[in-house]
Amino acid sequence: MVCMPLPVPWFPYGVRKLPYTVRKSAAYGDAVNLIWERPEPRGRTAEPTDRGRIVAASVALADADGLAGLSMRKVAAALRVSPMRLYGYVATKDELLDLMADFVYGEIAAALDGGAEWEDALRAVAVATRRRALRHEWFVELIGGRPHLGPNALTVMEATADALSRALGPDGGDRLMAALGVFNAYLIGTVRNEVTERRLDRDGGTDEKRWRESVGDYLGRQLATGRFPMMERVLAGGPEAETDETFAAEVGIIIRGLTRAG
Numbered sequence: 001m002v003c004m005p006l007p008v009p010w011f012p013y014g015v016r017k018l019p020y021t022v023r024k025s026a027a028y029g030d031a032v033n034l035i036w037e038r039p040e041p042r043g044r045t046a047e048p049t050d051r052g053r054i055v056a057a058s059v060a061l062a063d064a065d066g067l068a069g070l071s072m073r074k075v076a077a078a079l080r081v082s083p084m085r086l087y088g089y090v091a092t093k094d095e096l097l098d099l100m101a102d103f104v105y106g107e108i109a110a111a112l113d114g115g116a117e118w119e120d121a122l123r124a125v126a127v128a129t130r131r132r133a134l135r136h137e138w139f140v141e142l143i144g145g146r147p148h149l150g151p152n153a154l155t156v157m158e159a160t161a162d163a164l165s166r167a168l169g170p171d172g173g174d175r176l177m178a179a180l181g182v183f184n185a186y187l188i189g190t191v192r193n194e195v196t197e198r199r200l201d202r203d204g205g206t207d208e209k210r211w212r213e214s215v216g217d218y219l220g221r222q223l224a225t226g227r228f229p230m231m232e233r234v235l236a237g238g239p240e241a242e243t244d245e246t247f248a249a250e251v252g253i254i255i256r257g258l259t260r261a262g
Contacts, residue, residue: 035095036150041088049081051089055099062100062138072096101142102150107132109155119255121163125156126187126251133191140195144188160184167259179258186254190247 040051057078062070072093076083090096111128112121133139142148164179165172172179223232 034149035090035098049079049085049089051099053079054086054089054096055103058096058100059103059136063136067097067138067141070096097142098148098150101139101148102152104132104136104139105148105150105152105156107135109152109159112156112159114159116163118163118166121159122167122183122255123248123251125160125163126183126247129156129187130191130194130247133195134198137195137199140188140192144192164258167255182258183254186250190250 054075058070058075061074061078070093072086072090073083075096076086079086090099108125108128111131112124116124160183161176161180164183165176168175168179219235222228223235
């Protein structure tokens with residue numbers, strides 16, 4: 001294993017270097033041996049499998065038990081192969097997580113329409129990302145950190161950048177990276193918050209309604225001082241939880257703000 005920092009676009013936060021180790025193999029000379037371009041093992045074995053089956057089994061396990069319960073041994077057991085057999089296809093758990101994230105990005109990409117108007121295209125990215133994050137809650141633990149460079153992730157990135165580029169117009173190129181950053185920061189933060197709230201509610205924690213009830217008297221006294229008129233307005237009219245309607249409204253505000261920013 002060698003560290004090969006590569007300058008790549010860390011979508012959407014600018015140009016940085018990969019903060020993790022990638023592999024080199026003598027079989028490929030000095031070329032970086034990334035999972036996306038590394039061939040699968042050839043030949044028949046007593047334990048046939050492939051990366052597609054490995055990823056499908058891993059996604060099913062993570063959907064059921066979360067990433068904390070995911071291990072190469074459990075994936076191997078689900079496929080009825082030996083754990084060592086998996087390492088011919090996936091060298092590390094980090095590589096497996098990359099493949100799983102790209103699986104979800106593939107579901108997001110499948111929901112996009114390449115011929116849509118730019119505003120509809122951005123809404124489609126946002127809605128599809130939220131839906132898949134709610135379906136695969138573990139996905140929120142993999143986004144917002146190191147870049148995802150799988151083919152499906154790149155497809156979603158391209159669709160988002162294309163829509164924003166069309167929105168900003170020919171003179172908006174210098175604002176494209178900033179617009180991408182704002183759009184994705186909102187999207188990632190929102191789906192993380194919603195998944196966290198769902199988990200708290202499901203695990204017996206405090207949901208939004210119970211939280212409001214528990215702090216209601218305190219907030220009432222604070223708002224009665226007249227020091228927080230805007231917070232009073234927000235709390236009086238805000239929804240108790242994220243819904244399809246509130247999410248759509250928020251996305252609309254983000255889109256309009258991005259395209260009007262000078």
